[in-house]
Amino acid sequence: MNTVVHTAHNVTARALGWLHANRDLGAFDDDATADLNDPDGVYKPLCELALASSLVLREGVAGTAELRAARELLEFSWRQLRRGDLLYERQLRHVLLTDPLETYAHHARGGLRHEALEQLLAQDSATDSMTEVVPNRRLAVANAHRVVGLPRDDDPQDMLRQTWLGRTPQPWALDWYTAYHMTHAVFHVTDWGALPGELPPDVAEYLRNWLPAWFEVWAEAGQWDLIGELLIVGACLPEPWCEPARWELFAGLQHADGLVPRDTEPVDDEPLRRFHDHQHTAVVAAIAGTLTTSRLLGGST
């Protein structure tokens, strides 16, 4: 297991270093407004950057330089969001959207709070102001409420049973798109590995049985982003699944500068394109390495 800890730790350090070195490429061009024209362009990647950074800080298993980088990245995304004002304005304007809550949760996890936004979120929660979403997304919202500390009568176990994963379908009844739904159901019900016991025993056993098969299939297809997410799922199980050979494969994909390619397509040399194409996979790698290191060192037991 020490080998995996070493490998996972290095993957995180390098992925985080790459995200830190390129963070300005993920900044808004100008003052963003609550009416984001292209929420997936900068806003969503910032949310993902905050997620990875907050988990590195929460777990506290990275080195001093990486913890500093994570803190700086979280503060970077917070500044980009005008210290929460953008989220506040967006929630104010678009009452039923859940992304301000979900983005805020990552910053709140890292201790960055916005009082007016929290009051607004509490009002919206009390009135159940949220758009209708697919079951794994509903779990994401429930987890965001849990992280921010807004009391609700959500039942994550019941919500999990509404997802694809919760029904433990026959294991071949899966495609690439649904595999991402499955990984996210695990992320949210366990709050990214903090609560592995939230996975019911039958679901945990199901995942232990089939993660190796799914990993093999999508590794052969060169879907590196997805296999990174499968490694995160492995780290969220009550008994973590983190086989050395899988980690060696994943670590072997990482470029010298820390970039992790999302798939087998050639990596573009143009810096902005390079960052936007592979930013998500670097986030995935940083989280996978962090949670794996933490679980193997005894976290969330």
Add this chain to the structure above:
Amino acid sequence: MDASTCARGAADLAGRVLGALRDGSAADLADFLDSCVDATAGLAAVRLVGADVFLPHLVLDRPLGTRDADVVVASFEILPSVTAPATAEQRVMAWHDWSTARLLAGLTGAVPVATPEDPAAVLGPVEQWARWSVAVAQLSSSAHPGATGPVVDAVAAQPLALCRGVVRSVLRRDFATASRLTRWICLLHATGVGLPLDPVLLLAHVESRAGAEPRRLLDLAAARHLVRST
């Protein structure tokens, strides 16, 4: 006699066996051999289809005629089995032949044949379940009703590896391998081995997508019979 001629002959013979299973008739190996332009290629086809030539006798409990038994015996005389397999392919063929010869002995009352080496040598380490399951698939003719022996025991001891292998093959849309592994899974199901997936749903899924290749259909026909027998 080239490889494609043998494969074509094996497909023809598998089609005959399949028809016999469906109609409740005999595969009539002697008639098949008579229909072959090249008798040696015909005997090679018999060896390729292997133990599956006996499926009508195992499934329908039909007696094996002397002429048909003689065809299988002749195939071993003309194309002797490898006695000291050195390559992975030869190891697969050694067990494939053993299964054929053992069933022949059982159906004719002849002297049982010697068992090849440790099945671990042909299957490889189960930790490498993807590779292991491909070797298991190559030995699908050993997964017949009532099957016993070292390979059957080795596979039955590893249901999770087998099931991971079939899930991988289905998701890769490799329905040739999936058909063969499904047959093994149905054998384990028929013998009461607990499985982490539903073999009947698996069989239905693979049957709907397997195509029309006779040897593939023969694997699935054997699987269907195994499921029915439970």
